[in-house]
Amino acid sequence: MSAHAHNPAVLHHFADAEQQKESATLGMWLFLATEVLLFAGLFLVYTLFRWKVPYVWVKESYLLGITLGGINTAVLICSSLTMALGVHAAQEGKKKALIGWLLATMLLGATFLGVKAIEYHEHWEHHKVPGLNFTYTVPYDNAHPYKVPEQQVFHFLYFCMTGIHGLHMVAGLSILTVIAIMAYRDKFSTTYYTPVEMAGLYWHFVDIVWVFLFPLLYLTGNHYTGGH
């Protein structure tokens, strides 16, 4: 029927490569819109409780410490840079550079998950894992000398939000692995690199979620001075 029948990268049901690329891009953005609303539910719960019990939020946030979270933030922002450079390399058809940047991105992503695991382990040692091992800090403070259930809620939300974000990181790493293998097998060219771009979009999205999680969870208690 037309010339595209010879281009193996264009699937049977698309009219041409451009239509295929535009479809993939729109589909990815719609998927990210879904993801935004998924996280929005968690942010809503966070906001409501923070408004209800701000003093709990400040103190429990303080307990998280900012060192490891801060390192992770830097790691992820760097990984966004390497990802962007990877997409750029794909556009220019530089296979080696593409694979290199992808591996760098994956390394940074794995570092993030490793640091996160260390943090989770610390929370376990500090008895701050709701449902499994949780100890209330009692007396809470001078103004609120009793244990309040919202203490657990903070850490519960912390684990839900960072946990779901972590799952997205794992998914992102798997996607990047596939993309790297595809790149190694010469599946991409200067005219066809849509999967790299889509993986990049997803990766940036997961990074941006963290950019919101970090201040909300870690920095809220940064000015806590230990009671009134």
Add this chain to the structure above:
Amino acid sequence: MTPENALPKEHYLNHGYGWKSWLLTTDHKRIAWLYLVSITLMFFLGGFAAFLIRLQLLTPQGEILRNDTYNKMFTMHGVVMIFFFLIPSIPATLGNFLVPLMVGAKDLAFPKINLISWYIFIIGALYVLWIILSGGLETGWTFYTPYSTSYSTSNVTAATLGVFVLGFSSILTGLNFIVTIHKMRAPGMTWFRMPLLLWALYATSLIQILATPVLAITMVLVAVERFAGVGIFDPALGGDPILYQHMFWFYSHPAVYIMILPGMGVISEVISCFARKRVFGYKFVAVSSLMIAVFGFLVWGHHMYVSGMSPYAGMTFSLISYLVAVPSAVKTFNWTATLYKGSVSYDTPMLYVLGFLGLFMVGGLTGLFLASMGLDQHLHDTYFVIAHFHFIMVGGAVMAYFAGIHFWWPKMTGRMYPEAWGRLSAMILFIGFILTFFPQFILGYMGMPRRYSVYVPEFQTLNVLSTAGSTILAVGYVMPLVYMLWSLKYGEIAPANPWRAKGLEWEATGPIPAWDNFPVTPTVTEDAYNYPQRPVAEIERERAAGRAEGRMPELASGD
């Protein structure tokens, strides 16, 4: 009429044989069939639960079920009918089949994702099976906290996870439709030349994409809360049950439009074909779908007037709930205006459409009763609510679904269903429906609460009427199942365009679509529903001649 006694040699149904050609297919038309079979099973499962409920309510003291079994039955009925039948009904079956055909494409944008969405649906359905086998669920389909967090002894976690999983099937279908409609329209198919079903499905898909994830995360929170014993929603642990209701209805009100909007699209298609007229005010009907989708996101609070909400919030929600009735009314008035001076024929799909118009109007107007804060104090959680949403969901959405299935059956199977049986069962369905649900308006107004397995003896007469109606309704549902199955083998071979309808799916595909839909990509040169304007008397003459033949006539040479 050119007699066509044989189907074409090659078409999508005989393109491959064996279970692999079905279970691993990426053809949107076959996936539509996978969904059709699955949701039909779910429909009869949910219907069976409903039938037990009605049997129980035959007598004031309820002889059939234990109280907790009764609770499990209405929960099962709600969960199955809403999440496993109504939400996927039209989009996943007719939508999957028709969207590529209507835009003039070979398939949906992401055929593999389309297949995955069916598998996700099946995984969700297996969760439901697991729940039934492990003793049922008694929280009601809304999973309200703290019933679902602290008090339920049943398998809530499985149910919430099932709904969570299922949500992604719905999201992926919506995503596929939006991309297909945006990017894969055939040359000449501009936005305002699209069939109104596509507009409706587009609006539906927006809701599916933007609302479903909120339900998903809510379900996750309920499950994790049960596991960890932490109070997000449970007041005993410091949680906020009203927050649950807000998050639940943020999805579940728009979900009502996921269920009814595609039905509205089907109505537009069918009514224009059987009135032989372009839908009156096409652009208004098209845009009203989007208006419904947008406003639908802003009214969820009308489910919570008595849950603890400030009167100002209540008034706002009430006002917007009234506003959302406007685009629905625009549609209803325009459909009625389409009939005006049309040349209307009363084949089965049209009978369902006429049933829809009446029942949807009653359902919609009683919705306004419930949207007003004062009256809702009296009517909340009574049978009035049950009657209202069954008028919308069964009288509206299911009627439209049946209209669509009958209308496109010749295209889906290459065969006609038996018309006389079709008309008969449409009538039975309508009568059974009115008898089942109209008494419930009165019962609710008199104060009979929903979800109780017993009631005061004064209510018995109306309950008996309702139960009697439900048996007629059941007949009306079983009949199409039987004759549709029959027609798969014995139905008369259908011509390419038995209704002489407009639209690419009729005009450019042959008697039954080939595996890749169109031999050549079609080009669209005219508006949707461009039925030729001819003197009514002439059409009537032709139709009378056609009746003598026992089949709707082919209309005019100019078609």
